[in-house]
């Protein structure tokens with residue numbers, strides 16, 4: 001193992017190398033074939049308890065007025081640059097959460113800042129009762145890039161047939177609109193009974209009444225029942241033809257699924273299953289909706305997680321949000337022309353969606369993400385990260401499941417013990433690396449798409465050190481599990 005001798009000596013005494021005292025350590029590259037965990041980062045460098053008094057009292061006063069909907073550590077970030085976040089005491093963290101798969105170009109990106117400042121100085125909002133300079137351009141970029149990169153069943157030879165876009169302000173609203181469009185399309189093609197919606201186990205589609213109704217998690221749904229009627233829940237990746245026939249029937253108007261689940265545990269939908277689902281949707285005239293809010297817009301390595309899927313597995317509607325304006329609120333619904341035909345004036349609307357500020361930023365972000373040089377560098381980094389993460393189940397067989405989940409830069413480390421993910425997130429945070437949990441059993445890595453190989457090396461080295469701490473603490477032993 002290539003651990004530097006000094007770092008090893010310090011680590012064995014529970015001390016951090018000096019460079020780690022509160023700043024981010026220099027990257028530590030580990031050999032992808034080496035199965036000895038890196039233990040350089042066992043010492044706590046960023047204790048949650050070391051919060052300045054001023055921050056503590058600010059948090060206390062905010063708690064007084066903010067609704068108690070989030071469980072948060074006592075961390076308050078004041079600055080960000082690239083993958084670095086700086087807290088109120090000047091400590092730097094390496095951010096592998098990207099604001100939950102949002103800041104694709106990194107925090108405080110100069111290009112984004114420039115577009116934001118220039119557009120804000122011109123006009124931010126004048127409402128959808130008038131035209132603006134950027135909404136149509138962002139819609140064009142979305143449709144034509146989808147045609148080039150693959151997705152929504154569009155082909156390069158497709159000529160004028162294509163898609164159309166509606167802009168919202170968030171992912172939930174994008175799904176809400178997509179479900180409404182499916183209902184409207186269903187009624188127009190199949191009559192008033194064609195209103196059924198289908199979703200799948202562990203899906204997450206949002207928190208409004210419609211989106212929540214297709215998010216079959218009792219923790220989120222139960223307090224707010226009754227939800228909207230006519231929703232069925234199927235098993236993700238269930239290849240049984242008969243069950244599919246009764247799940248999606250003549251009265252189904254829409255089926256919603258994430259090609260790679262985000263919140264649900266970074267579980268990928270199998271392509272063969274999506275083909276089967278797509279064929280069944282077409283058979284009964286149901287709209288197939290892909291929620292690519294978390295996995296879309298190049299996070300999976302291609303523009304859409306479904307970009308390279310065969311024709312049968314292509315959707316009728318794609319929803320997106322998170323990275324489209326690098327953190328400025330935006331969402332979008334992209335529909336095939338035949339769905340667009342049933343959407344008329346007054347069918348749907350929003351005050352803010354598609355406003356010039358959000359869509360100007362969106363044009364800039366999408367142009368950058370779709371540059372060939374950006375995609376090829378993302379591909380190289382993603383495969384480097386895959387190599388690093390692929391070793392973990394072999395290094396820690398008692399702790400981790402064998403499957404490495406996800407694709408590109410949406411990755412999941414699956415634990416045998418359901419308490420494991422929370423523990424790893426906590427240990428890594430106290431060593432300056434921010435991670436997310438996903439579903440019941442996974443830790444999720446969704447760094448900015450501008451992440452470097454060295455930053456991947458560092459994050460994984462910290463993860464290895466934390467998993468070593470867990471292993472030494474008895475995690476993964478039979479009596480602990």
Ligand SMILES: Cc1ncc(COP(=O)(O)O)c(C=O)c1O
Pocket residue numbers: 100170171172173175204205206207258262263291292293294295321322
């Ligand atoms: C797949 C998916 N769909 C929908 C949503 C909801 O998006 P928003 O939080 O922007 O409303 C999320 C958010 O995490 C998501 O990951």
